[in-house]
Amino acid sequence: MTVPFHVDRPALVRQLRAAGCVYAEDEAQLLLDAADSPSALADLVARRIAGEPLEHLLGWAEFCGLRVAVDPGVFVPRGRTALLVDVAAELVGPSASVVDLCCGSGATTLALARRLAPRRLAAVDIDPGAVACARRNLAGLAVPVFAGDLFAPLPPQWQGRLDLVVANAPYVPTSAVALMPQEARLHEVPVALDGGPDGLSVLRRVAAGAARWLAPGGHLVVEAAEGQVEELGAQFRAAGLVPRVWHDEERDATAVSGRRPD
Known part of the structure; x- marks a missing residue:
């Protein structure tokens, strides 16, 4: 230009x-x-x-080949999260019923809409700024974005009917947030970064609630740090899910999936 x-x-x-x-x-x-x-x-x-994030200055971020609007303060989608999208697309087919928890800007939701053509797709976030941003990104697809804590705002009749739940929940231990790059720790809301003492506080709650919302044979897919997979796998098993670990060295990414048995 x-x-x-x-x-x-x-x-x-x-x-x-x-x-x-x-x-x-x-x-x-x-x-x-x-x-x-x-x-x-x-x-x-x-x-x-x-130190402001480039994406907040531009008003958009590139994710999975899509241009996604990102408002100031909203979590900027990372390239590593493309692994979560890839895993989800491998595990479920088209016409799936899908919910994206901790959706942030709605970047993962947008990518899943393109990859899966789901029959039902919804997103959830607890941060009001993220909810507003995601609603703007997803308006053209008529995808509902619920404001609230994890599964709490979802329609009760969806329990036991979801084929896929994905979550890029915060997984940075509280003590490590201060060590993150300035553009993240100063310009993204803490609720999108801080995963509690060991980084797994939110992900434990995601795993505990997933089995109730997944259909038999349905899958939960989350992003995590490589050093968290053993404990997270134990949490999945305790919740009645069969875990599997996925790594992508090129993207420095780790995902953990959990299948609800038939």
């Missing part, structure tokens, strides 16, 4: 690289594309150097 004003691109790239932006060249182009004047560009660059 041609920028309608003069810019010293090499200097811009150097500024971003000095601020710690690993993909400085790519970020420079995205910021240039987003700015319509030198003052707008200067503002975006200053905010990026100060």
